[in-house]
Amino acid sequence: MLVWIENTSLALWVGTSLWAYPVLLSAHITGLAVIVGIIAMRDFHLLGFINGVTEANFLELKKLAYCGFLINGISGIMLFASQASYLSTNLPFLAKLFFIASGMLLASKIYKKIEKNKTIGELLLKPTEIYVSPILEMYTKKIIKTCAHITGGGITENLPRSLNKNVSAKINLETFNLPTIFKWIQSFGVSQNEMLKTFNCGYGMIVILDRNKFNQFEKLIKKHKLKYSIIGNLVNSKKINKKVSYIGKLNFND
Numbered sequence: 001m002l003v004w005i006e007n008t009s010l011a012l013w014v015g016t017s018l019w020a021y022p023v024l025l026s027a028h029i030t031g032l033a034v035i036v037g038i039i040a041m042r043d044f045h046l047l048g049f050i051n052g053v054t055e056a057n058f059l060e061l062k063k064l065a066y067c068g069f070l071i072n073g074i075s076g077i078m079l080f081a082s083q084a085s086y087l088s089t090n091l092p093f094l095a096k097l098f099f100i101a102s103g104m105l106l107a108s109k110i111y112k113k114i115e116k117n118k119t120i121g122e123l124l125l126k127p128t129e130i131y132v133s134p135i136l137e138m139y140t141k142k143i144i145k146t147c148a149h150i151t152g153g154g155i156t157e158n159l160p161r162s163l164n165k166n167v168s169a170k171i172n173l174e175t176f177n178l179p180t181i182f183k184w185i186q187s188f189g190v191s192q193n194e195m196l197k198t199f200n201c202g203y204g205m206i207v208i209l210d211r212n213k214f215n216q217f218e219k220l221i222k223k224h225k226l227k228y229s230i231i232g233n234l235v236n237s238k239k240i241n242k243k244v245s246y247i248g249k250l251n252f253n254d
Contacts, residue, residue: 002084011081021082028075034068123181131205134224138207143216147207156197159206160243168240171232174248178202186252201250208234 005011014020042058044050080087087093131149138144148155148162159169173192179202186195195201209217221228237243 002088005081005084008081010078011084014078014082021079024075024078027071028079031068031070031072031075035065035072038065038068123179129204129226131226134220134226135205135207137220137224138209138217141216141220143213143220144207144209147205149205150200150203152198154195154197154199154201155203155206156193156244162206162208163234163243166237167234168237168242169232169244170235170240170247171244172247173250175229175231176201176203176250177229178250178252183252186250192250195250196246203231206231 006015014024038058038061041050045053045058135144135147138147146162148159150158155171163169182195182199182201185199186192190198207217218228232247
């Protein structure tokens with residue numbers, strides 16, 4: 001397998017070209033420098049050595065970090081291909097791969113633990129999503145028919161205001177990805193019906209659109225870096241008495 005990789009046209013070009021290897025090595029180092037530089041600046045900021053910047057400033061560098069990671073990865077694969085047999089038995093190279101994999105695994109576990117161990121106060125203080133810009137764009141481009149901002153009163157009381165007399169909504173509760181804060185609230189004995197007519201249960205905005213507009217909707221949601229899920233559909237109101245009916249149950253146990 002490794003010999004086959006070394007004999008591919010790309011690997012042979014990298015190995016025999018006068019400038020390919022040094023250019024790729026430079027690109028590999030540059031990509032790594034971009035990633036490490038951004039992470040180091042954020043770490044110094046968290047330690048209090050860099051003032052006058054906010055987390056938002058680092059979020060603006062996310063695309064640059066992704067570019068650095070992409071450059072580093074592509075150039076690394078091409079460099080490896082040119083001498084795959086040698087590098088696969090090279091202890092320093094294998095140690096580097098081990099530490100990279102270990103670091104990524106550790107970072108993932110730490111992030112999950114931090115998210116899981118957030119206090120109720122931290123969860124309550126998390127800023128709400130602002131939907132004005134994407135909703136206006138959806139209306140302008142005629143992607144959605146209507147929407148409902150789910151505030152006090154929950155889905156039960158807010159969604160009917162966006163429905164005409166001819167339709168009702170069927171909501172599948174088993175599709176809900178319920179945030180931790182609502183599981184905590186429900187643990188005090190709040191019924192499912194009360195949760196649904198008091199809180200948004202993780203869905204701050206519900207939009208209604210035709211199926212043929214879904215691809216446009218999905219592209220716009222990704223553009224604005226928002227998450228979504230399909231939680232139900234509309235039916236003829238003659239077939240159902242309530243303006244909003246629920247299927248299944250919310251999962252409060254995970």
